[in-house]
Amino acid sequence: MKVVMKFGGSLLASPGGIPRVSRVISKASKNMKVVVVISALDDVTDLLLHAATNARTWDSTQVIHFIDTIRGTHSQPLTEMELRQATYNEAVDHLEELLDDLKLTLSGVSILRELTPRSNDLLLSFGERLSLVVVSAGLRKAGIAIEALTGGDAGIVTDDSFGEASPEVTKTRRGVKEKLLPLLTKGVVPVVAGFIARSESGEMTTLGRGGSDYTATLLADAIAADEVWIWTDVDGILTADPRIVKSARVIEELSYAEAEEMGFFGAKNMHPLALAPARKAGIPVRIRNGFKPDRLGTLINPRERKSSAIAKSVALVGNVGIVTVSGETLVGRPGTAAKIFELLGKAGVNVLMISQSVSESNISAVVRKGSLERAASALSEGLSRVGISAGVKVEPDVSVLAVVGAGMQGTPGIAAKVFSAVAATGVNVRMIAQGSSELNISFVVASRDSEKAVKALHESVVLGK
Template identity: 50%
Template sequence: MRIVMKFGGTSVRGDGFRRIHEIVSRHLPENQVVVVVSAIKGVTDELIDAAHRARRGDEREISEFLDRLVDSYMELVEVSLGREHLNEAFGIASKLKRDLERVLFGIMYLGELTPRSLDYVAGYGETFSAKVGAFILSKLGLEAVGLTGKEAGIVTDDTFGDARILLNATRYSARRAIEPLLEAGKVPVVGGFTGATQEGVMTTLGRGGSDYTATALGAALDADQVWLWSDVDGIMTADPRIVPNARTVPELSYREAAELAVVGAKALHPRALEPVWDAGIPVYVRNTFNPNGPYTVIHGKEEVNEKVVKAVSLIREAGIITVYGPSMVGAPGTAAKVLEVVGSTGTNIMMIAQSASESNISIAVRRTSLDKVYSALERELVSRGVLRSVEVEDDVSIVAVVGAGMKGTPGVSAKIFSAVAERGINVIMVAQGGSEMNISFAVKAEDADEAVRAVHDAFRLGEA
């Protein structure tokens, strides 16, 4: 059997590579295993900050950061192997540091940070994890080979910061890079989150992109399974920090999992299921720190049981923009103009609703996008008389209720909103797709946690 295993940022820190060694070793040699690793938790944010500091000319801060970065990976080596191999590992890390240093100082001298150069810097944590991680695993007894996303054959478009993997090109390149290693009994250790354009320019896949790397490699290499290891027992019925009795969801269909990923379930990158969906490759979400504990398997079967709702997810720090205007009534194309203006700001719309009177349209976006969307609508539509006014509500959270069993089941919406109303919570906005698999609604941020608990309790998701 061929398995792709991805280990997230919390899984690689501390003595994480010892745990990775234990997990991978259990499945060798009867299986072929490809390992995908993230940067140590927090490193990507620090790299992005370092890139911006470089643009501002903070030379001392750059040098201090690079030293801290090397030290953090040397700590992994020391914790996993002791001090015996530190000098050898330091040589590997120092070479990576010099490569990164050249880029950061180039940004500083030019005083310019382009999306292309930011991607190069932001993805370097995964490069460190792959190269240093492979060194650790080799010393622990595995024949591990560290590869960047580019070296592993991950081919993407040139949307820097949120690149999309080109699956056909990746299939060809990844097979050529990885198949010989697997056939030779080696364990490829691939840095997640990054790839390269067909011209060889480094790109990143968006936050949580290591999931996407793993599933793309799974599809490219015709893997039998993809395992996503993190610090939670699979995908939960709700965030256990909000709902203490939240449980692991044993099974989800691709569509259910995709809905949860899009509405903020931390266990999955929103695009992670695209590569494996058509191939029918099951994805297991497991806990590195509890490898024998409960887990979630995601597959192509949409099984409807007594649990009509599978999970409740929450997106914090959202906002709602509502546009008004009598001229909108009966005027074809007004909604399209609104969406076009919002799209021109590079903003993703999470929810949209329009009244039957056609006199107003409400959209929900991330709070960080509110100002630029408001300004664009005022400039492009209000000032030209297309709209009368734009109103903003900036203290909102979105609750998403997901489950295949909701489709065609009478009373689900009534049960959701009755449960929320009984807790004294006002619903500001509602949206439901035609699939009936996801009902999303917006509430005041201060009411968000209680709304999640209300829905979770109403559908008894905490019960076996």
């Protein structure tokens, strides 16, 4: 049996995290062929993103302070693992080489006052590359035969779309097979830094946020793995946010389609893009808890099984707002909706949800709160330039709720049950959307009412009370 295991940053950075991960890998590698994918240590990617945003205004003192912070984050687990002196020295030397490269990268950005997409990818790649040094030292201490590789070294080839590169699937399959299968045959565990890859021209590229999961499924597809195990710090995918709903429970099984819907709506789940290689290859994915490795977690597979409950999960997306375009000039005017979304796209605004009245007199879109004013400005100025006289209104304090599950497909009365449960709590629904798949119903409420609505829906449509 071949398994690709991906370990998240919060798990790796937890007290005793790397020895704990080592035990999981050691046990599994005794009776199966294992490929390991690792993320950056917890919070390191966010620190690097902060540096990417601010390094253009930093002086040399600020660069050195940042390097010291990153050094401390990675030196601490090396010290705590009580490695043999030779292993420790080797890891520290490799760490310092990478930190020198990181310092040069940041200094270049600071001097030039410019960060290109190519340099941004190089900067962000240091999170996983530094993590690889630390984790590899711990696995070697545990007596596991490993070979440490970046995603590019492992054979993942992408285009040159820096920031969110797309894999060249055929070349990646060939490259990964050539690199990893001989190692597995020899009983060696490949340990691959997730998130990063290499373009055909040899440049460092990244797969976007959530890219370590994407790395795992790309490798699994290439080597025809039997399963992918995503090790996290939770028991699996839950029916609701446990911070809001105390009775939230682990969902034992989801279809790929259900998991993708939940990923879009912010559940602690894989990014939908990361699921795609596993879905196409029919490879099951398990979300498991690294602190409780005996638990099976949530299985994501091709089967779409309806449960006795109407839905499997209630997801909540906060920190969003509504921008609405309205006016008589919108009515019966072909191409207006296309123009609205073209303007939003050019302004770099991602639209999460759309609603339009049948009268055609208004169109509403849900966007991230941080993009709300930019969206309104782009629409006001852009529509005016093309002769469309319309009002633009923003509502900043709203949240999106999504009810997800295959049990809603082809079942009459689902919407009535959902909105009756919400209405019974005195919550007003501002906007509604449902896809033709019938796997989710999404709607918008005032932020102050969101948690109350989540609790009511969980009781009514997930627990079936």
